[in-house]
Amino acid sequence: xxxxxxxxxxxxxxxxxxxxxxxxxxxxxxxxxxxxxxxxxxxxxxxxxxxxxxxxxxxxxxxxxxxxxxxxxxxxxxxxxxxxxxxxxxxxxxxxxxxxxxxxxxxxxxxxxxxxxxxxxxxxxxxxxxxxxxxxxxxxxxxxxxxxxxxxxxxxxxxxxxxxxxxxxxxxxxxxxxxxxxxxxxxxxxxxxxxxxxxxxxxxxxxxxxxxxxxxxxxxxxxxxxxxxxxxxxxxxxxxxxxxxxxxxxxxxxxxxxxxxxxxxxxxxxxxxxxxxxxxxxxxxxxxxxxxxxxxxxxxxxxxxxxxxxxxxxxxxxxxxxxxxxxxxxxxxxxxxxxxxxxxxxxxxxxxxxxxxxxxxxxxxxxxxxxxxxxxxxxxxxxxxxxxxxxxxxxxxxxxxxxxxxxxxxxxxxxxxxx
Amino acid sequence: xxxxxxxxxxxxxxxxxxxxxxxxxxxxxxxxxxxxxxxxxxxxxxxxxxxxxxxxxxxxxxxxxxxxxxxxxxxxxxxxxxxxxxxxxxxxxxxxxxxxxxxxxxxxxxxxxxxxxxxxxxxxxxxxxxxxxxxxxxxxxxxxxxxxxxxxxxxxxxxxxxxxxxxxxxxxxxxxxxxxxxxxxxxxxxxxxxxxxxxxxxxxxxxxxxxxxxxxxxxxxxxxxxxxxxxxxxxxxxxxxxxxxxxxxxxxxxxxxxxxxxxxxxxxxxxxxxxxxxxxxxxxxxxxxxxxxxxxxxxxxxxxxxxxxxxxxxxxxxxxxxxxxxxxxxxxxxxxxxxxxxxxxxxxxxxxxxxxxxxxxxxxxxxxxxxxxxxxxxxx
Numbered sequence: 190x191x192x193x194x195x196x197x198x199x200x201x202x203x204x205x206x207x208x209x210x211x212x213x214x215x216x217x218x219x220x221x222x223x224x225x226x227x228x229x230x231x232x233x234x235x236x237x238x239x240x241x242x243x244x245x246x247x248x249x250x251x252x253x254x255x256x257x258x259x260x261x262x263x264x265x266x267x268x269x270x271x272x273x274x275x276x277x278x279x280x281x282x283x284x285x286x287x288x289x290x291x292x293x294x295x296x297x298x299x300x301x302x303x304x305x306x307x308x309x310x311x312x313x314x315x316x317x318x319x320x321x322x323x324x325x326x327x328x329x330x331x332x333x334x335x336x337x338x339x340x341x342x343x344x345x346x347x348x349x350x351x352x353x354x355x356x357x358x359x360x361x362x363x364x365x366x367x368x369x370x371x372x373x374x375x376x377x378x379x380x381x382x383x384x385x386x387x388x389x390x391x392x393x394x395x396x397x398x399x400x401x402x403x404x405x406x407x408x409x410x411x412x413x414x415x416x417x418x419x420x421x422x423x424x425x426x427x428x429x430x431x432x433x434x435x436x437x438x439x440x441x442x443x444x445x446x447x448x449x450x451x452x453x454x455x456x457x458x459x460x461x462x463x464x465x466x467x468x469x470x471x472x473x474x475x476x477x478x479x480x481x482x483x484x485x486x487x488x489x490x491x492x493x494x495x496x497x498x499x500x501x502x503x504x505x506x507x508x509x510x511x512x513x514x515x516x517x518x519x520x521x522x523x524x525x526x527x528x529x530x531x532x533x534x535x536x537x538x539x540x541x542x543x544x545x546x547x548x549x550x551x552x553x554x555x556x557x558x559x560x561x562x563x564x565x566x567x568x569x570x571x572x573x574x575x576x577x578x579x580x581x582x583x584x585x586x587x588x589x590x591x592x593x594x595x596x597x598x599x600x601x602x603x604x605x606x607x608x
Numbered sequence: 609x610x611x612x613x614x615x616x617x618x619x620x621x622x623x624x625x626x627x628x629x630x631x632x633x634x635x636x637x638x639x640x641x642x643x644x645x646x647x648x649x650x651x652x653x654x655x656x657x658x659x660x661x662x663x664x665x666x667x668x669x670x671x672x673x674x675x676x677x678x679x680x681x682x683x684x685x686x687x688x689x690x691x692x693x694x695x696x697x698x699x700x701x702x703x704x705x706x707x708x709x710x711x712x713x714x715x716x717x718x719x720x721x722x723x724x725x726x727x728x729x730x731x732x733x734x735x736x737x738x739x740x741x742x743x744x745x746x747x748x749x750x751x752x753x754x755x756x757x758x759x760x761x762x763x764x765x766x767x768x769x770x771x772x773x774x775x776x777x778x779x780x781x782x783x784x785x786x787x788x789x790x791x792x793x794x795x796x797x798x799x800x801x802x803x804x805x806x807x808x809x810x811x812x813x814x815x816x817x818x819x820x821x822x823x824x825x826x827x828x829x830x831x832x833x834x835x836x837x838x839x840x841x842x843x844x845x846x847x848x849x850x851x852x853x854x855x856x857x858x859x860x861x862x863x864x865x866x867x868x869x870x871x872x873x874x875x876x877x878x879x880x881x882x883x884x885x886x887x888x889x890x891x892x893x894x895x896x897x898x899x900x901x902x903x904x905x906x907x908x909x910x911x912x913x914x915x916x917x918x919x920x921x922x923x924x925x926x927x928x929x930x931x932x933x934x935x936x937x938x939x940x941x942x943x944x945x946x947x948x949x950x951x952x953x954x955x956x957x958x959x960x961x962x963x964x965x966x967x968x969x970x971x972x973x974x975x976x977x978x979x980x981x982x983x984x985x986x987x988x
Contacts, residue, residue, distance in 0.1 A: 253929045292928035297787060298880050299924075302645065306925070309641040323786040327880060330790045334800050348712060387777065388785050389712055396714070417777065418785065603700070 227283025255295025787882025
């Protein structure tokens with residue numbers, strides 16, 4: 190009796206509330222329902238990676254602190270943006286990507302330690318990370334031992350190939366040869382002066398460049414000088430340049446040294462509009478520090494410039510600026526870092542699995558048509574087929590595209606005749 | 609009964625507690641990955657232990673312990689690198705059979721000073737002797753001329769900077785800024801898998817206790833007392849007829865050798881050695897470990913090292929972009945509030961309470977014997 194009476198007392202509002210509460214479980218059940226076609230976790234993850242029915246975890250491993258932070262921040266931002274965009278499109282195999290960010294602190298052993306933590310403790314399905322060759326060399330044994338998957342964004346010296354790494358930047362021959370060919374043809378250059386920072390990447394790059402100049406272009410290297418990382422005194426080499434009058438100055442000076450180098454070059458009266466200079470180490474990020482007025486006229490050999498005019502890039506640049514601020518600039522490596530999560534997603538979908546072995550096997554042939562640099566494809570050697578481009582630095586810190594190879598350049602990390 | 613040439617009773621309890629902590633508690637509670645991290649932290653504990661003798665007791669502040677850590681580490685790494693660079697492993701190179709970084713730098717034959725490192729016996733001797741002799745040379749040059757205090761600290765910093773530049777610059781011979789990576793086996797025994805990490809951890813803990821015993825012996829010997837006397841009033845010791853310089857050189861050499869053992873352990877446990885452990889910044893960090901733990905306490909320095917490194921790892925994992933501020937805050941707090949570090953907190957606040965507790969127990973003899981207290985068993 191009393192039950193009957195109470196029923197009658199239910200106000201319309203209360204009734205609505207009750208109905209709303211009844212709907213709560215239905216709502217919480219919605220996401221799995223919408224991913225109904227997602228394959229079962231047991232099928233796509235046979236090696237115990239951090240994959241659930243709704244989520245997959247990846248690692249981001251760059252220097253957020255220390256001297257390299259200035260360079261690596263762009264990569265972190267690009268990777269986060271890519272992950273966000275992939276999630277907005279429904280994720281990978283019906284699973285949202287969750288990331289764990291670790292700080293390599295510009296310290297190579299820390300990179301190794303954090304990589305190990307990501308693989309062993311967090312069981313991440315892939316790691317987007319590393320920047321310097323030293324950090325990659327430190328991380329590589331860890332990746333191979335614990336069978337992880339690393340997407341490495343930086344252009345680098347080559348001489349390496351691993352099942353556990355996808356190199357989304359260019360290796361040395363991809364970056365150098367087409368640029369040298371172009372400048373030899375365009376400027377009739379015969380004599381070259383090499384200046385680099387003193388570590389493995391510039392030394393290997395210059396070794397390759399020297400062989401190419403001497404054996405292929407039949408030119409001459411009139412000087413080759415190295416400066417310690419962080420060095421700021423370039424006056425003696427600038428005097429040598431003035432004495433030898435090379436047709437082309439070819440540089441791979443890295444980091445903060447660039448600021449001093451280009452300022453001193455300008456102060457010494459070397460006008461880059463008349464003296465061709467080809468760099469393989471200055472991107473839009475570095476020009477931010479150097480100042481457009483100090484480097485305007487120099488040629489840079491890269492695969493990506495922020496100013497590239499193609500539909501993909503026209504969507505990418507505004508999205509990046511929207512996420513990270515109007516003033517951010519996008520350099521070559523930042524773009525390559527953006528490719529990492531996308532290539533991983535496409536490979537996972539091709540393999541139909543998150544298992545590292547299957548991804549490593551499925552990687553060759555994976556193509557990404559939405560890359561800001563244009564079309565890229567993964568080669569058997571886990572490097573990317575991509576175009577080489579030459580740009581000329583402008584006063585506003587951007588590059589003007591001068592030349593690009595007609596076809597994709599094949600990656601060749603162990604170039605015959607160049608070692 | 610428990611007072612001897614190594615330790616008194618409370619020190620014995622402290623060492624036993626540390627032993628239980630390192631040998632039983634940590635291996636049982638941590639997975640292999642975290643245990644390997646502890647092994648890495650403990651490599652710095654060797655350095656901190658050396659600093660207690662050299663700085664805490666001898667009053668010689670060295671800001672260049674990274675040099676000796678690095679020398680020991682590089683000696684070990686050279687041996688391991690040679691073993692990892694067998695002709696078979698390196699056939700992809702232009703010159704197979706030499707370390708990969710030499711090949712990249714167009715070196716075609718193994719340099720002469722690398723050759724002895726094919727022998728493990730030579731390597732072990734080198735780990736102790738190279739830094740020991742180097743410290744003896746620096747010590748003799750400085751202390752015989754009565755250079756001390758701040759000037760000595762500055763010179764050790766300069767040495768650290770010089771060695772870093774040398775290693776980075778001579779990359780064909782040293783691996784440059786990349787360091788020596790991809791160390792794999794020790795006499796054919798793979799040092800990378802989990803079970804090897806556990807063996808290496810216990811081996812390292814064993815070595816650490818040997819070093820603790822040496823430190824305790826120095827501390828309780830007449831030598832230790834002279835060191836303290838020197839720290840407090842150097843001239844008085846000199847006028848009493850002691851050769852102050854020789855004692856200082858001795859303390860500095862001991863600290864250097866401890867640091868070198870730590871470095872060698874680092875190369876073994878981490879599988880890696882690079883100039884980033886040699887320079888000024890890591891050297892100062894090592895002094896900070898000792899300061900946080902308490903520079904007068906052998907055990908305090910070890911706990912301090914563990915604490916700081918643990919904080920470093922966990923803060924950087926939790927706050928990848930802000931962790932340095934947290935760590936900096938920790939240092940400032942410790943130095944401002946507790947100038948004698950963790951050991952100071954223990955000695956000033958905890959120990960007196962325990963003593964009082966024990967004293968009050970002793971005053972009522974019914975049922976309580978000395979032995980139960982000596983075992984450190986908690987009451988009831």
